[in-house]
Amino acid sequence: MPWFWEGLKTGVRTLRPGAVRLPSGVTPGRPTTTAVTARDRFDANICPVGALAGRDAGVAVDFDHCIHCMRCQPPKAPVHWQNDYRWAQAAAPPLPHRFQRSIHVRIVDAGDCGGCLSELRQLLGPVYSLHRYGIYVSPTPRDADVLLVVGPVTVGMRVALEETYAAMPDPKRVVAVGVCALNGGLFADSFAVMGGASRVVPVDVTVPGCPPPPLAILHALELVTGLSRETREVAES
Amino acid sequence: MNRTDAPRVGAPDAPAGREPLQMVSTSQATLPDTVRRLMAENHPLFIGLVVEHPTGSPPPHLQYVWMGPEARWLLVDVAMDGAVVPSITPTVFAADWAEREAEDLFGVNFAGHPQLGDFILHDEDWAERLAPMRMRPEPPAHGGGRDPYEPPRIVQAPGRFVMPVGPVFSGAQESVRFLLETVGEEIMHAHVRLFYKYRGLEKLMERQTPNRAVLVAERVNGMQAFAHGLAFAQAVEAVAAAVVPPRARALRTVLAEWERLRSHVGTLAGIVESTGLSVPANLLAAVEERLLQQSARYLGHRYLFGLVALGGLSRDPGDDALHALAEAGVEAVAAVQAVCHRLTFDNSFLDRLEAVGILPPPRAATLGLVGPVGRASGAPADVRCWHPYAAYDQHPVTPVIESEGDGYARFRVFRREVAASVDLIQRCAASLPAGPVQTPVPVVPGVGLAAVEAPSGALAYWVRIGSAGTVDRCHIMTPAFLNWHGLADAVRDFAFQDFPIIVSTLGLSVADADR
């Protein structure tokens, strides 16, 4: 019981997107395609995964492959880093309207390094408090509407991922969280890794980053539900 | 391979006159006797087993690695001159899993080992006798596995059944499977089935430049990325005998302690969460998120990716950022202590941890447990004291030791280490040397061996650089690999409802083991 009063005393810890400016550090930022004039100073090989390319007008960034190695941060490269987090992209329409009030997600760790899962845990935790959006983690795949996949799909996790997807009722959506789940990331060439989640299950929404911060994962869930009233007005710096 | 292939060790400050690396060469036949004799002389800490399996003429070698205080390493080098190697597991139980791994990944045949077979490469997914880590031009194909897994039966009592859990859980949890043998309420034996997430990272690193492989090292365990990057970098620096500038060494110390702080706060939050007290768990989780935000604000990345570089650090965050980190650390530790202090008066919390999940000191020593888990069972090993790296020689650490070995002792060790880390960050930040943060590291062929005290314990990297300047062989000896081995002991005879609590007090990462 004393903890109950302690909780009340502490008050609200949850971030309120839209109401206040977000504290710096909720996102590490990301490199974006940049127009530069002195293009000759730029060496695309600084990017270990080939996500940067010199173009006539500047530097093009393929953020879907970026592993956040931070090697192209200014002043090391003439690349603009944007402090946003709306990184997700949808290839499928949102779930039908009736899902807007409450959806259940199932999380499968298909081989993650711990980073993406930790960001998911933060999203479920007190600061981001996913529950207030009516998004719940489902104890069983049979009640789940959305499958969140983190990590590259290892040979050992392929079957568990397939089975989880098959056990979920229709309609359902799959979100690939993090560059590993998108395309295998830095692990793509390993003999023990299948590659991105789409090698095993159909992927509807992707959110790149290594790891994508909690708000980027939330953005992906907004694209799944079509529910973005509250977070739409967030001031992005 | 011959004597010139002894690794260079990352102990630049080894006491003068003492050989920091003792390398004992032995034949297969005399291996068990040699190991028994060495173990009787002193009691080093088993770290891992490196298999060097080069293509071409030289026979493969096994190198058993131990570490001890005063920057000492012990290496037992066995040239494989026959088909079957006598197992040392009957003498050194801590080597149990290391030998199973060598059998599974390299096809080494051991005689006298209690349990071999299905371990890293699950039989459902992989063909038998694949030995994928042997050097060969083509990556091995997977598939061809058949049998569903049945754990060996340990409990013989009537009414015995197996309760399977995982590999997928209901929350944001790592994939691992537990098979709990029982006849009713109590767990009589727990089989831990890891390696669903085996990513073959040591193979992946082969033929990569060290400058790229360091990125893979960071992502072995993203929650302790700095420790992994640092251990890898130190091994490569040891090969080249590169001297890291003083400022970089001081900053590496600050960042390593900052990572320990964040990691321990997360572990404490997990322990409290497992006891079902959601208010204090949330208070601690909020501190963890704040530390992640401060990591991004002052250091660029929430999990410190990209900071370690060969020869130092990739960038200098600047004195202001480091002072801000020190201040943020003080704030965090005050918040953590306030919550933990209240918990020590909360019976519903204490009842769930005290005398639960006991690893008595002699058993912990036999299992060779490392890090905070080992220290909670009286094992003094702390790489920062034994093999001072970075700036730990100038800022010595006193190991935090408890002796009960139960869940509450582990909780107290994590809690006290949080305070100790912040103390160290403050001391370092108050006397930061000026100068560059990186020195060029020449590419030199050879072998390097280096260890750091990762948040969860002793972490060692063995790195062989070939003549092309790329990684020929990398072996990662992680604290989770050593400590998961102790789980079965910790949960034996405890009730099912204690299981998640005991697991949380061990602070184990799956990714760390499933390289």
Ligand code: SF4
């Ligand atoms: S941060 Fe991303 S884009 Fe930039 S160099 Fe690293 S991987 Fe490439």
Ligand code: SF4
């Ligand atoms: S995307 Fe990055 S953080 Fe996420 S699992 Fe992969 S390596 Fe780890």
